[in-house]
Amino acid sequence: MSREAKDVILASIRRGLKRFEKGRGESPAPPPTWNAGSLKHSYDEDSLTREFVEEVIKVKGHAEVTDSGEEILSFALGLFEEYGTNSCAMADGDFLESLSLAEHLESKGIGVVRPGSGDSVVADAGIGITEADYAISDSGTLVLLTNENNPRSFSLLPPVHLAIVKRSAIVHNIYDVMEELNSSVVKYEHPDQFPSCITFITGPSRTADIELNLTLGVHGPKALYVLVYGDKG
Amino acid sequence: MPSHTFQIDFKRSSKVAVADKKLKRALVSATDRFRAQRSLAVEGTQEWEEIKTRAREIKEHVIDNLDFYLEKLEESITKAGGVVHWARDGEEAANIITAIAAERGVKSVVKSKSMATEEIELNNAFERNGIKVVETDLGEYIIQLAGERPSHILAPAIHKTRDDISKLFSRKLGVPYYEEPEELTGIARDKLREEFLNADMGVSGVNFAVPETGTIVVVENEGNACLCTTLPRVHVALMGMEKVVPRFEDLSIFLNLLIKSATGQKLSTYVSFITGPKNILDNDGPEEFHLVILDNGRSKILADEVTRQSLYCLRCGACLNVCPVYRQVGGHAYGGVYSGPIGAIIMPQLMDLKGVYELPYASSLCGACKEVCPVNIDFPKVLLKLRSDFVKGREKGRRPGLSERMAIKLWRYAMEHRRLYEFISRIAYFAQMPFVERKGRRNGHGRIGSLPFPFSNWTRDRDFPAVAKKTFRNRWRELENENGDSEDKL
Numbered sequence: 001m002s003r004e005a006k007d008v009i010l011a012s013i014r015r016g017l018k019r020f021e022k023g024r025g026e027s028p029a030p031p032p033t034w035n036a037g038s039l040k041h042s043y044d045e046d047s048l049t050r051e052f053v054e055e056v057i058k059v060k061g062h063a064e065v066t067d068s069g070e071e072i073l074s075f076a077l078g079l080f081e082e083y084g085t086n087s088c089a090m091a092d093g094d095f096l097e098s099l100s101l102a103e104h105l106e107s108k109g110i111g112v113v114r115p116g117s118g119d120s121v122v123a124d125a126g127i128g129i130t131e132a133d134y135a136i137s138d139s140g141t142l143v144l145l146t147n148e149n150n151p152r153s154f155s156l157l158p159p160v161h162l163a164i165v166k167r168s169a170i171v172h173n174i175y176d177v178m179e180e181l182n183s184s185v186v187k188y189e190h191p192d193q194f195p196s197c198i199t200f201i202t203g204p205s206r207t208a209d210i211e212l213n214l215t216l217g218v219h220g221p222k223a224l225y226v227l228v229y230g231d232k233g
Numbered sequence: 234m235p236s237h238t239f240q241i242d243f244k245r246s247s248k249v250a251v252a253d254k255k256l257k258r259a260l261v262s263a264t265d266r267f268r269a270q271r272s273l274a275v276e277g278t279q280e281w282e283e284i285k286t287r288a289r290e291i292k293e294h295v296i297d298n299l300d301f302y303l304e305k306l307e308e309s310i311t312k313a314g315g316v317v318h319w320a321r322d323g324e325e326a327a328n329i330i331t332a333i334a335a336e337r338g339v340k341s342v343v344k345s346k347s348m349a350t351e352e353i354e355l356n357n358a359f360e361r362n363g364i365k366v367v368e369t370d371l372g373e374y375i376i377q378l379a380g381e382r383p384s385h386i387l388a389p390a391i392h393k394t395r396d397d398i399s400k401l402f403s404r405k406l407g408v409p410y411y412e413e414p415e416e417l418t419g420i421a422r423d424k425l426r427e428e429f430l431n432a433d434m435g436v437s438g439v440n441f442a443v444p445e446t447g448t449i450v451v452v453e454n455e456g457n458a459c460l461c462t463t464l465p466r467v468h469v470a471l472m473g474m475e476k477v478v479p480r481f482e483d484l485s486i487f488l489n490l491l492i493k494s495a496t497g498q499k500l501s502t503y504v505s506f507i508t509g510p511k512n513i514l515d516n517d518g519p520e521e522f523h524l525v526i527l528d529n530g531r532s533k534i535l536a537d538e539v540t541r542q543s544l545y546c547l548r549c550g551a552c553l554n555v556c557p558v559y560r561q562v563g564g565h566a567y568g569g570v571y572s573g574p575i576g577a578i579i580m581p582q583l584m585d586l587k588g589v590y591e592l593p594y595a596s597s598l599c600g601a602c603k604e605v606c607p608v609n610i611d612f613p614k615v616l617l618k619l620r621s622d623f624v625k626g627r628e629k630g631r632r633p634g635l636s637e638r639m640a641i642k643l644w645r646y647a648m649e650h651r652r653l654y655e656f657i658s659r660i661a662y663f664a665q666m667p668f669v670e671r672k673g674r675r676n677g678h679g680r681i682g683s684l685p686f687p688f689s690n691w692t693r694d695r696d697f698p699a700v701a702k703k704t705f706r707n708r709w710r711e712l713e714n715e716n717g718d719s720e721d722k723l
């Protein structure tokens with residue numbers, strides 16, 4: 001059934017294009033992709049960081065720059081207090097690991113849900129904590145690659161999302177980030193290395209479906225906090 | 234043939250819409266808002282014209298090689314562990330999707346916003362098969378509860394006021410009458426959160442698909458599409474077969490064009506690149522991924538060299554927001570799933586329905602749509618081609634009436650015979666007198682608003698300019714005699 005439909009569709013496409021040869025032709029050469037070279041400036045980490053923080057705030061997120069693990073811990077503790085919760089879902093990023101954030105939080109009596117827990121457990125956590133793989137300064141965007149340490153739902157189900165970004169992970173615009181992704185993930189040999197999901201997150205979840213009123217947190221988190229970590233230049 | 238429930242009667246429904254003051258206010262403020270946001274975003278994008286041109290070239294290339302790219306897409310998705318299905322029409326697509334559900338014992342389905350699923354009326358198919366389906370985009374959820382159809386690509390419930398929604402929620406969900414958007418949104422969040430956690434299958438649309446990697450891209454603001462494609466154990470995506478961009482790296486210009494044209498955001502809140510089902514080691518994500526590739530008339534569109542460009546559309550909605558007709562009547566008047574200028578050109582090509590051939594006339598040919606379209610679709614050209622196909626009677630049984638054809642023949646004969654033409658003009662000038670309305674006309678020229686049969690066929694939808702007292706030739710001659718040299722004066 002399905003095979004037949006496929007053949008009928010492909011045949012009618014070829015007929016429509018007045019190309020009557022059957023079977024797969026040579027791989028066609030698409031026009032070159034747009035070259036973002038004209039937009040390249042020599043941004044340094046400081047100006048990228050500054051722009052990123054500004055843009056996150058513009059899209060109704062919160063962002064701060066920090067250069068110490070203690071600051072991250074105390075910022076996180078402040079959030080638990082503010083939102084009156086004592087549970088979180090935390091990804092297994094290298095950097096989060098190096099801060100021993102989970103241990104610190106647990107020692108303060110905060111429950112930490114780790115990757116591998118069921119969706120409803122994650123949904124009950126008060127804060128989702130993740131580590132972004134890239135960030136885009138021009139639009140205030142976080143880019144998260146899914147893998148066993150970084151489940152998709154951690155940035156999605158809890159009502160508050162706290163993301164940590166390394167300064168060196170910030171690029172200027174979408175062209176730059178696509179170039180990075182194109183040179184890293186696309187080249188994976190084995191399909192299972194290619195992330196099943198790459199998520200771009202720009203601000204907290206939103207809708208304007210009721211009389212165009214902007215309302216945050218309709219399905220995803222209603223609050224987004226971003227901490228940019230790295231040595232201040 | 235699928236049994237559509239679409240009913241297209243533009244003349245009647247647009248009259249109803251125009252009389253609805255509340256609707257008009259909502260439409261104007263929504264479209265004004267989207268327009269203003271788009272303009273700001275476009276002004277801030279120095280490369281806008283360049284990427285538009287490039288996107289158009291890439292789209293032309295894709296459609297010219299669509300057979301190759303679709304096969305390549307299937308190959309890549311299969312390699313990533315997904316399954317690709319092909320559907321010749323809407324009914325076949327709906328059958329494939331409901332069969333996937335039935336074979337896996339799926340009881341409830343969550344859906345994110347997708348025009349293609351509206352096009353195939355997927356919700357009806359699920360319900361016929363006893364499977365519960367819930368729209369999860371807030372706007373779509375509202376109209377599903379109300380039993381209506383979306384009225385705008387981006388803001389499906391734009392025709393509903395806060396009061397409408399408050400009443401609807403308290404009636405259908407058994408909650409008290411809440412009025413604040415935050416409260417209403419909170420209610421929907423709680424109700425839908427339950428649905429997400431219990432659903433066995435998630436259905437999404439596709440904004441772009443990349444044959445190079447087998448990746449599909451879903452663009453949204455609420456996070457509901459992320460949830461639909463993450464939590465249930467099966468994810469089915471439905472894609473109109475034109476949605477292909479060749480390479481992964483092409484996504485940057487297409488996302489840029491789509492999102493800025495749609496809402497003026499630099500990026501939408503969520504953009505997901507999904508490649509197959511979850512990887513073996515992943516701790517969440519669906520176990521199965523299916524892509525359904527939908528033809529449903531698209532290969533017919535592709536066969537016409539003029540109208541082929543309708544397939545380049547990104548569904549950004551920018552053409553709706555600038556359209557003087559859409560801004561007056563809204564989406565429902567178009568009767569089908571796609572509305573505004575893009576609806577006027579694709580509906581008659583996709584669906585052979587009574588009344589659908591009138592949609593290309595629902596345009597003043599002002600070209601505002603062409604101006605804003607991020608892939609430069611030449612609307613006036615396509616609209617005129619569709620009108621001429623219609624008039625030529627290619628669409629059988631839908632030729633213009635005999636009296637109109639006779640009138641045009643006589644007109645042509647008279648135009649070719651000057652004396653006869655002048656004679657008729659004189660007679661017409663006197664014959665029209667009882668019908669001419671001069672009131673409220675700025676230039677004092679009369680208009681004819683209604684004529685007796687058979688001419689009433691013409692004046693039912695439009696005014697006819699009254700025949701002037703003197704013909705142009707006569708005036709010209711007089712002017713020449715008066716001034717000796719007419720050129721400076723005209």
Ligand code: SF4
Binds near residue numbers: 494553
């Ligand atoms: S036709 Fe052009 S402007 Fe209209 S929705 Fe499609 S891409 Fe947007």
